[in-house]
Amino acid sequence: MDVNESSGIRQIKKFDKDIQFGKQWEVFVDELFSGAKKCEVKTERDQWSRTGNIFVEFECNGAPSGIASTTADIWHINLVLNNGLEAYIGFPTNKLRELIARKDPRKVKGGDGYRARGFLISIKSLLG
Numbered sequence: 001m002d003v004n005e006s007s008g009i010r011q012i013k014k015f016d017k018d019i020q021f022g023k024q025w026e027v028f029v030d031e032l033f034s035g036a037k038k039c040e041v042k043t044e045r046d047q048w049s050r051t052g053n054i055f056v057e058f059e060c061n062g063a064p065s066g067i068a069s070t071t072a073d074i075w076h077i078n079l080v081l082n083n084g085l086e087a088y089i090g091f092p093t094n095k096l097r098e099l100i101a102r103k104d105p106r107k108v109k110g111g112d113g114y115r116a117r118g119f120l121i122s123i124k125s126l127l128g
Helices: 009-034 047-051 093-103 123-127
Strands: 039-045 053-060 074-081 084-092 106-110 116-122
Touching: 039 047, 039 053, 047 053, 047 074, 053 074, 053 106, 053 123, 074 093, 084 093, 084 123, 093 116, 093 123, 116 123
Parallel strands: 039 074
Antiparallel strands: 053 116, 074 084, 106 116
């Protein structure tokens, strides 16, 4: 909105607060894509669209892995369907760990050769 189109000072102040808020998150996204933030990237293929669940690995071959061992700032999940990206979800890694602890999802085997163990958790429960 152009300042000249404003109907009052309150509207201008709200715009100023909104633009500052927006810029803060633009910087955050820029840091993600520039490599300033460390990101763990996982990809869920097809099955998530039928079940509504994702697999968050915590162990592989008996050793801590995935969410249990990452030092990444952000945990990013690509949701792929028929080899195309449908959506992606990102969490601050510490917040995802807190969500998992609070929701206590089922632990299942998965991954290549079922060598991994992880949490089976609904996408909806993570977002709501």
